[in-house]
Amino acid sequence: MELNKLTAHELLDLIKNKKATPQEILGSVHEQIEKSEKDVKAYVRINENTVVATASDERSVPIPIGIKDNMCILDQETTCSSKILKGFKAPYNATVIDKLKKSGALLIGNTNMDEFAMGSSTENSCYGTTHNPWKLDCVPGGSSGGSAAAVAANEAIWAIGSDTGGSIRQPASFCGVVGMKPTYGRVSRYGLIAFASSLDQIGPITKDVADSALLLNIIAGYDERDSTSVDMPVPDYTQALENNVKGLKIGIPKEYFVEGLDPEVKDAVMTAIEVLKKQGATFEEVSLPHTDYGIATYYITATSEASSNLARYDGVQYGIRELAKKTRKSPLLDMYDETRAVGFGAEVKRRIMLGTYSLSSGYYDAYYLKGLKVRTLIKNDFDKLFADFDAIIGPTSPTTAFKIGDRVNDPLSMYLSDIYTVSANLSGIPAISLPCGFSKEKLPIGLHIMTKPFAEEMLFRIAYTYEQNTQWHKQRVEL
Numbered sequence: 001m002e003l004n005k006l007t008a009h010e011l012l013d014l015i016k017n018k019k020a021t022p023q024e025i026l027g028s029v030h031e032q033i034e035k036s037e038k039d040v041k042a043y044v045r046i047n048e049n050t051v052v053a054t055a056s057d058e059r060s061v062p063i064p065i066g067i068k069d070n071m072c073i074l075d076q077e078t079t080c081s082s083k084i085l086k087g088f089k090a091p092y093n094a095t096v097i098d099k100l101k102k103s104g105a106l107l108i109g110n111t112n113m114d115e116f117a118m119g120s121s122t123e124n125s126c127y128g129t130t131h132n133p134w135k136l137d138c139v140p141g142g143s144s145g146g147s148a149a150a151v152a153a154n155e156a157i158w159a160i161g162s163d164t165g166g167s168i169r170q171p172a173s174f175c176g177v178v179g180m181k182p183t184y185g186r187v188s189r190y191g192l193i194a195f196a197s198s199l200d201q202i203g204p205i206t207k208d209v210a211d212s213a214l215l216l217n218i219i220a221g222y223d224e225r226d227s228t229s230v231d232m233p234v235p236d237y238t239q240a241l242e243n244n245v246k247g248l249k250i251g252i253p254k255e256y257f258v259e260g261l262d263p264e265v266k267d268a269v270m271t272a273i274e275v276l277k278k279q280g281a282t283f284e285e286v287s288l289p290h291t292d293y294g295i296a297t298y299y300i301t302a303t304s305e306a307s308s309n310l311a312r313y314d315g316v317q318y319g320i321r322e323l324a325k326k327t328r329k330s331p332l333l334d335m336y337d338e339t340r341a342v343g344f345g346a347e348v349k350r351r352i353m354l355g356t357y358s359l360s361s362g363y364y365d366a367y368y369l370k371g372l373k374v375r376t377l378i379k380n381d382f383d384k385l386f387a388d389f390d391a392i393i394g395p396t397s398p399t400t401a402f403k404i405g406d407r408v409n410d411p412l413s414m415y416l417s418d419i420y421t422v423s424a425n426l427s428g429i430p431a432i433s434l435p436c437g438f439s440k441e442k443l444p445i446g447l448h449i450m451t452k453p454f455a456e457e458m459l460f461r462i463a464y465t466y467e468q469n470t471q472w473h474k475q476r477v478e479l
């Protein structure tokens, strides 16, 4: 039996019945890393000495996990896959890391990502591209491409990602795994290196829906160190894993099935809807009239917040410092400029410029403020629908994974791949992507479900029912 190909809940059963030990599971993950990591390149750092606690209590979950390289781990390098943070060692643990450590999690290493989580392909990393385990010449999606690829390649049992505009769900969709973005405020962002603070949220990337619920149980909850985390009790999400959607009303937005949607993706999603129909859910065509403004609103909001959040990287406190060869302004100002010129990659610079422009006094009203207003309109669209519907369903991404290199020189086409995912972040609602088929080229397709804020249990229930009546989640890559 290849332990690394099992899910966390299957492994926990084996551990409980004394049929496997955490040490053996970790060993099988490391064996896989030995075999396939040179081709997949999911990790930027691998821990040599992952500590396996010997005495495990009932609640412990000693499962090997990959962590996206934007979460602080005490005394360990955390770089957001950016040259500017090379050598930065976190002075504290992110709350999510604390929670994982308390649960006995085995931290395998840090996974690759687009620099500062800006991207949809993991090609914007200072460490180079991660490869899609299903087809090595394709991207794994992004920005949590390393986390999704590690899970799909069985180089981790599960992983943690962050999602600002789709960065958990889109790579999950491209890699044939389950990716979930919780409600904004459900999981603490303390120690998550900020990209766009009003959109960022940490969530699980797993092989199936049951694992997604299990991992959310570990990381969710109020945290006084994150003023945007919400003080609400955390239910046991595994209780929501019910194979039953009878009587549920699900909306299919007509705006999601338009030009640009790959017919193979559309067919897979329509077939998935039929599966849920058979289980007793009813479907209705609905409208989210402001869908078309999603991408523009997202890229105004995200870049504005990013330009402000990234102002702190100036060579003084974090990461690298570069001194200018010649004095241009003053030694101090030149050091800021030089550090940022050398440390940031092209996409990050593009976004800082875009964001600074939107926030500048002459354009603030026309762009940033307008963006905020449209964001409210987008959120209102969802609120209105959720008064009548339990969930909204559609594709996660308009296409399957694209070839490495295909879109790097065309930022706009890259941005457009986020069309279905950004509105969940703009509205703060939870959403999940789960495998619902393969293209002719054997590339995975993702089904996207959204619910109202804090209705994660509904999300899990629908996703679980779909999974129980299909086999897609059982597909594993051979590498």
Ligand code: GLN
Pocket: 117, 118, 119, 120, 142, 143, 162, 163, 164, 165, 166, 167, 168, 195, 302, 418
């Ligand atoms: N692909 C989107 C972007 O480039 C989303 C990124 C994310 O969710 N971190 O901004």
